[in-house]
Structures are given as C-alpha cells and as structure tokens.
Amino acid sequence: MKKVFKIILSLIIIFFGAIYILVNTVLKENYNISDIKNNLTKETINKKSQELLLVNDQNGLGKDYIPEGLTIPNIKFSSNSANEEKHVAGIMAKPLEKLVKAAKDEGVTLLGNSAYRSYKSQEKVYNNRVKSQGRKLADSYVAKPGFSEHQTGLCIDITNKDKYFVEGTKEADWLAKNCYKFGFIIRYPKGKKTSTGIDYEPWHIRYVGKEAAKYIYDNKITLEDYLNK
Ligand SMILES: [Zn+2]
Known part of the structure; x- marks a missing residue:
C-alpha cells in the first residue's frame, strides 16, 4: 500500500511539474511574441514616415539629409547617368527592380535615368543655372538645393532607349498605368501644377508604398x- 501511495505521489509531482514548465514556456513565448510585435510596429511607423516624406517648394530637406540605405538597384541605366544618381533609398530598391522586371516581361524596356541627387549636386546645378540664365529663370526650372525630391532617394526619372519619354510612348503609358502596383506614383501628374507646384512629368516616379x-x-x-497639405 505504501508503495502504491509513493507511486501516486510521484505521479502527482511529475504532473504538476510538467504543468509548471508548460505554463512558464507558454508565458515566455507570449512575452517574446508581444515584444516582436512591438518592434514591428516601430519599424512600420519608421517605414511609413519615410515612404510619405514630403518635399516640395514649401517643404525642404537639410543640407545633411542623406536617405537611409542608399544603394544602386539592379536595373539598367541610361548611358549618361552619373554614379550618384544611380542610387536610391534602401526601401525603394526592391520595388523598383520588380517594376522594371514586370515591364520587361510585357515587352517594355524602362531605363533608370536619375534617382538620388545630393544637396551638393543640386546646389551645383542650381548655381550654374543662376549664372547662365539669371535667378528668376533658374527658379522656374530648377529646384533650390534642399527642395528637390531627388534628395529623398525615393524618386527616379525613368527614360527609354530613344531618351524620349513622353505621354503616348509605349514606355510612359505602361508606367502611368502600372507603377502604382509596385508602390509608385506619377509624382507630377498632368493638370495638377496648382497642387504639386511642378508641371507634368511623365518620367518622374516616386515611391510611397503600395x-x-x-x-x-x-x-x-x-x-x-x-x-x-
Ligand atoms: Zn525627377
């Protein structure tokens, strides 16, 4: 009888021990999961604020603003693209590669022309324009340093083999119709100058997320x- 009692007691101890370990493990896992979820939320918020960064003639960037994770995407560029302007912000590289590939699969060849431009480059372009054409004309054609969306690394000017990227070409029409599927917009649409401050540019796409x-x-x-705004 004593032996049976001992066995039952041991079984009870093992049973509760097992429950204790199980509950502890589950609690720990839950804790980790909620921790991961919190991190993801922070990442998502950070990503969103990057994706929706607004730069226009009213909203500029500082001299020192450099996009996160600048990288050269795996796409073809036009022969006259400088090395700096082949770079894009990290979050936009993959979506851009997917967009260019999808176009290619449908027989449309899109080439990168100009993406990231640093504050310094924009300053050079702007100052040269001012020298050659005067401040007033320069202001109507070239963004002042800090006020070009190209400094965000979130946009790119696309071109085609003929370097003639205008409405009605196969490439421009494909881009206008499909770029949103990859998280891009035609940043300066036709007839929207009062809103954007810039004339129609069928070649300039901006990454904003899907x-x-x-x-x-x-x-x-x-x-x-x-x-x-
Ligand atoms: Zn542009």
Missing part, C-alpha cells in the same frame, strides 16, 4: 492631396 500609391492612383490625386 497602400498610398493605390489610393492616389484610384482617386487621381497628388501626394500633397493625400497628405492634405
């Missing part, structure tokens, strides 16, 4: 409209 891009495309609005 959600914003689809909304902007579906509602035929601009990034300024979207951000309500």
